[in-house]
Amino acid sequence: MPRRHMHVTEAAEAPLRHALRELRAEMEIPDHFTATAQAEADSAALAPRIPTACGSVATEHTLADATDLPLFTIDPPGSLDLDQAMFLSRRDGGGYRVHYAIADAASFVTPGGALDAEAHHRVTTLYFPDERVPLHPPVLSEGAASLLPDKDRPAVLWQLDLDRQGALTAASVRRALVRSRAKLDYVGVQRVIDDGTAEEPLALLREIGLLREEQEVQRGAISLHVPEQQIVERNGRYRLGYRAPLPAEGWNAQISLLTGMAAAELMLTAGVGILRTLPTAPDGSVARLRRTARALGVDWPHHTSYAALVRTLDPRSPHHAAFLQECTTLLRGAGYTAFDGTAPDASHAQHAAVAAPYAHATAPLRRLVDRYTSELCLAASAGVAPPDWVRRELDALPRTMAAGTRRANEVERACVDLVEAALLRGRVGETFDAVVVDVEEKNPTQGTVHLIAPAVVGRVETTEDTASLPLGEPLRVRLTEAEPGTAPVRFEPA
Structure with missing residues (x-):
């Protein structure tokens, strides 16, 4: 996902939109899927093939039925590529249970097929200020594989048990047929939680989210609530503003982080997997940020750690928002570590910002590696070997993801350059x-x-x-x- 979120609200025929279309052509960003890949997607949308632990395939009718869970999704308005749905409840005797359904991309993508090859070429969904270039054809990512409301869908269903303090006590994952009951957006969720009208499964998002944020503090982890930059055209001139993320977005992200940490532990225990890793920031990086904070008027007391400081920043403040943008420099150096047979030691398994082992596991419709993570975790939870197609690609997957990440970063940088030049044109x-x-x-x-x-x-x-x-x-x-x-x-x- 992009570190610098930018969104254009102008009409399709406006000059900036035209320049963005030219940028996609110049960077050779694909504007369609191959005919074979599209045909595979169309066929899979009608009849998904559910992988089983023994390596064979099944149908939706043979899946464990979890459609009784009243799951709901929380996404930006208009989103159709819905990777995650959740149901939150209290446990008898105290604590919480999180059911987290993840779109089952492997049920729609045949290993070694044309659609699989296209996904390995694209690697991630690419985000432009005016549109997205999807990892999978929309017939899947916004249709048959998406956890849309009132639709039966194959899913990778996590069950995560937490104690009263929000710490994870047990995790398991299985394939199941699920049905989301509601498609919610952040503004609506924030409103009903704030005014006290949210039903308990949704109200618990705040309760669990705050507990997980406290767990994050105790680990010394870092959450950056980087604001979205919005570009608006008025009277022939462009204006740039910030949209600060809502607390509900942070609470929702905590559920995803929780699942990614649980996935990492499952794979480490099994001795086979792929982690998202980030080394500790190099010496001098924090000192450079301190100087930037001082110049931007951000109060950073000497005794306050970087992790503690970022929790005090208000993304609605232009100076704080600018500083948060600069804080993303500490995320440089993130990569993927694959292992099969011997788990990496703690220093090579850690994600410095999460302050724990972590895996990308919750966005398979938008990121290639998450499809593999799901299969590895399903196998680990069942106590069986991962599928052969996963093991065959595991060694090369970090390089594939690195290439895709570089491309996404190039797109992001080019978009920022284009938008900022449009903002200052004529000045x-x-x-x-x-x-x-x-x-x-x-x-x-x-x-x-x-x-x-x-x-x-x-x-x-x-x-x-x-x-x-x-x-x-x-x-x-x-x-x-x-x-x-x-x-x-x-x-x-x-």
């Missing part, structure tokens, strides 16, 4: 207040600045060869370039 020569957020080690006359307003990030270069940029300090800069699709924003010290 070349104007000066802006900014903060120097990065300086090149080999050439300290070049770096990156974050404007105070609008919230634009761009390259800056001094005109004097010996003048180093002041990292983490305010700097008045002059715009020298800004042409969408031709020249990303560039600045020089004013």
Whole structure:
């Protein structure tokens, strides 16, 4: 998923939308699925083939029936690629039970087929400010495989038991037929929870979410509530604003994180799996952020840790929002670690931001690796060997995911450049207040600045060869370039 969320609200024929379409063509982003892959998807939508523990296939009619669970989904309005549905309840004697259904992508994608090859080529859903380029054909991702309401769907169904403090005490996973009862959105969920009208299964989202956030604090983990940037066209000019995430979005994310941690532990115990890993931030990274915080006016007491600081930030504040964008630099270096036979030691199994072993497990409609994670966890929970097709690809999967991640990052960077150039087009020569957020080690006359307003990030270069940029300090800069699709924003010290 993108670290920098951007959303364009303008009409399809507007100039920025046109430039984004040209960008997709230039980057050779696929605009359709091959005829063979589409045919496979159409066929699978009509008759999914459910894998079994013995390696054979079954149908929806032979699945364990869990349609009595009143599951619900929570997603942005208009979303149709619904990967997760949940049902929350209290346990007799105290604690909680989380039922978490994950879309069963493996029931619709035949290993080694054309659709599987297309998924390995695409790797992830790509997010542009105006649209998404999906991992799977919409007939699956927004139709037969999606956990849409009032539809029977094959799913990978987790059962996660928590104690009174929200700590995980037991986890299991199986295939089942499920039926979501309601498609909810974050604004509506937040409203009914806040006004006290939410029924208990939904009201428990807040209760469990807050407990899991406290568990996160105790682990020393980090949650970044990075705001979405929204680009709006008014009177021929573009304006950039922030949309701060709602608390309900954080509580929902905690259920996903809980499942990813449970998946990692299952695979580590079984000795075969694939983890999402992140090394500890290199020395000096936090010190650089401290300087940036000071320049942006973010109060960071010396005795306060980075993990504690980010919990105090308000994404609705422009200065805090800008700082949260810079905090994503500490997530650089994330990757995947696959193992078969010998589990990695703790130092190589850890995700530094989660402060625990963690796996991508909850978005198989949008991310390739999650399909494999589901199969590995199903096998581990059942005490059987993973399917042969999973083991065959396991060694290469980290490289495949790394290539897909690089491509997604390139898309994100290109989109940001395009949107920011559109925001500042026609303003070349104007000066802006900014903060120097990065300086090149080999050439300290070049770096990156974050404007105070609008919230634009761009390259800056001094005109004097010996003048180093002041990292983490305010700097008045002059715009020298800004042409969408031709020249990303560039600045020089004013």
